[in-house]
Amino acid sequence: MLRDAGHATEARDAARQASRVARVWGAPCLADAISAEAGIADAPLRSAGDATLAATDLQAFIDLVGTLSGDDTPPEQRFARVAALAMRVGNADFSVLAVTDGKGDTRISCHPGDAGCPSQDIGPLASAPPFPRGVIELCLRTRSMVHSDDPGAEPYATGQRQDMPRALLCVPLVQGDRLLGALYLHSRVSRHAFAPSRQGLVQALANQAAVGLHNARLLAHVQHALESQMRQTSANRRFVPDHLMQALGQGDITDVKLNQHAQTEMTAVFVDIRGSTAIAQDIGPGRTIEMINRYLEHVQPAIAAHGGFVGNYMGDGLLALFPYGPDFALFGIAAMARGLSGYNANRGDLPHLSFGAGLHIGQLTLGMIGEQDHVQVGVLGTPVNVAARLDDLNKEFGSRVLVSDACVARLDDPQRHALRSFGRMHLRGLQAPLGVFELLDIHEEPQRLALIAGREVVERAVVAMQAGQQRQAAQLFARTEAAAGHDPVAARMAQRCLGAARVRS
Template sequence: MTQTAILCVDDEQTILDSLKIELENAFGDDNLIEVAQGGEEALEVIEELIEDDYEIAIIISDYIMPDMKGDELLKRIHELSPKTLKIMLTGQADLTAVANAINYAKLYRYIAKPWHPEDLSLTVSEALSSYQLDKQLAQKTIELETVNRALEAANQEQIKLIAQLQENEDRLTQFLEAMPVGVFVTDSNGQPYYLNSRAQNLLGRGLVEVADPHQLREVYQLYLARSDRLYPDDRDIILRALNGESATVDDLEIRKGDRAIPIEAWGTPIYDAQGNITYTIAAFQDITERQKAEAERLEFTDRLLQLNRANERFVPSQFLRLLDKQSIVEVQLGESVEQTMSILFADIRSFTTLSEHLTLDENFRFINSFLSRMEPAILNNQGFIDKYIGDGIMALFGGDADDAIRAGIAMLHNLAEYNIHRGRSGYKPIEIGIGINTGNLMLGTVGGQFRMDGTVIGDAVNLASRVEGLTKYYGASLLISDRTFFALRTPEKYDLRAIDRVTVKGKSEKVSVFEVFSADPENVRSLKHQTKHLFEQAVVLYQTQYWQDAEGMFSQCLTQNPGDRVAKIYLERCRQARVNG
């Protein structure tokens, strides 16, 4: 990322040291502060900064220097770095010097010596903000580009005019008349002294004598934007300039009948050689087109934001981040990345039977009603939905395996509330099965030239689907694999019991399966807790082929918890094993 620099130029080292200390304290964290003792050294420093890929945001230059006057230096710097904001720092410049700096170098501000630290800090802060705003507005609409080209052409014409000017007020007036902005000059008492044609056109009148500079706002109908109040004293740039303060405002309006013209204005005092304020000068321009362009930009940005949000409903932002993409337009067919994730499958049990009694419209409304209640449980636990599979859900979790477990438990709690709602509406409750596995997978895009989709593939995904399929057989709401169990950070927070070891289709090794019964009704949870130790001992005996002992223990489990379907399955297995020898 390109860094910005602030360059201070003066022929006195003590002044440079003071400037550097003040600016580094205020702006050194984000900007490089450089100094140069004189104009020639400043030009060398600028060339080095440009070679080092620095953007020179601001130059603060003295006017009186032995090797080169400040306005000449600013002119040459403008040729090297036209976007740099120039601030003249001196107590001895006259109107001609200011005019030269304005015309040749687009002088941004004029600060008197000795300066007030607060004024310097505020001026530089505003200049940095202005510099950044100028960068952002550089790519505006075609209308703004046309205006900029017109302004540039006018500035070139001004340069030609200024080359012909002498150090006298008449030639300065010619220059001010050629400026594409309104120029309003007062004397040291705030009495209007000069208005160029552009100013008269914007204000709707020429010079008007006033008894007090406070009357200027009423005479020229200067209002606070979008209000019925005259512009406040404490923000008036003429009054502030009469007090030695330079200022910029963009919340000013000129009222002409029923028309309100939005204005951006800059005001600054002009000093004589003795440091006395002799004039104030204000430049202002109609920013109607700029505000219109800004409104269009904001509208366009808002439309893009809405489009991005709509895209996220089809391609989750988490999916894009895993592919290291900022936008969906960056995604290419076939891009993929290997990740370790937890995969959650959830499915409505006996959905086919249930859907046979519903119309197509009722089926859609039912599925959407169900899925909309499951989605928050996944999103609130740092997961995202990879896809909806008919009445089922496939979700991915890139963080801890605990996130997936918490999501599954929350889904079952949401289901319980949903079933209460269904019961009140006269519908039967539904059941779901949730299976979770953790492991490596490939996440990427598949499809063709005109249609592609994001997906994940791998043994870990297949096993998660297989685990979900076992929930119906075992009558369990939530099952997890041993891969997920061993990936848990806090397994003690969940109600768990090991229920079986299964062979994965296409694989030779067996996988242990655990039931998470944290979301079971309280009476069911209590009974499973009471028989957990006895149940798990019986499972071990069964797996080591001690059929008779295992049968006895499973019978004891069922005596205490007659509704334990897994215990019933094992009891039948034990009896069948003893019969088969």
């Protein structure tokens, strides 16, 4: 129009502007035709528009870096942003992002250029329509760019001639030697949307996206590995306590070897449930397991709270070990008794329970016992055997917790514990007699105070009994039992002394 009106200069300027716009939008043939018709040189013009385009491309890469570094952004949103940036850089109006999972499976998501159309997760690549699936598969198979300014004439468009885009571009997402996926773009507006300069920008963007995706996968893998290791470590603690690992001088269970062992001084506490065999026969195996686990939920926290740990579970019993001295063990068993009261108060229809315990201190050997394919913690030593013998003695005396004189001698402050002496006794398996004390702190407060009040009389009765004065001992035990209101130990010892007196007479 300008040329026909005689405005030649203005016509050439307008042609240059039209040629530049066509070239910017990826239509170099149209740009060449405009330049030829106007008789102008087809030289690139540096103008404010060129600077704006360069700035837009730079901003797209800045946005890409921000998208890939957003640690809290869900993967789906990251993919949608990458696709949107690719369409902006490549002058496309539709994109598909294909991402492989490293196992041969590829999932795709579609991202329309229309802001009003949301992205869609199509699913496995195999379920996608033949087009553009064939283009993406070719790109993934060859790991190279696929470009066409006439997609309908390409082999992968066979049978799909209808409704074809005017131009397409598909670039691989490659990081090092790892194929992570492909980025597909097409334009329904311009046949020359993907000029060489646009192809280079899209491939550069895809390369950066591949780095970001690879890093995100590495981070996810590391996080998963750390979480898995934490779960494994937590699970290991259920079988191999930290105290055992420390005693063996190891920080990781994988470093512990068969036959590895260590000797250390600890207080052994042997605890078992009274009458468990009859209870198990009455309620059956399933309910018995439920009962024991409910019981342990109430009593076991007291062990850890006082610096101890469980060395072994033995059916209805357990062996608790306290490495920090007998004071912690005595406080621990008293707390376990309070936990048992909690179980009995909240047991529902489960059986009422009571336990007995024995305590002794000495050198223990802790180590790994078994064979190469199956090992478990082993705790060996005299303290374990003596603690078990003291627990058995409870059944004879009617007591609940008996403590060796070795433990009492090592107490930091004996006055903080309510104990009464039963003198020295011969235990099965021991050559020398052992001093035995009963721990009164495991009783409810009213009974505890009553037993403490009669403690001196009981100890006088023990002296008389061991001196052979059985009738005098029986009278003293009976007086204590009457004063306390309920003292099963004194009552049983009184009967025992009377029986011994009758035998002598």
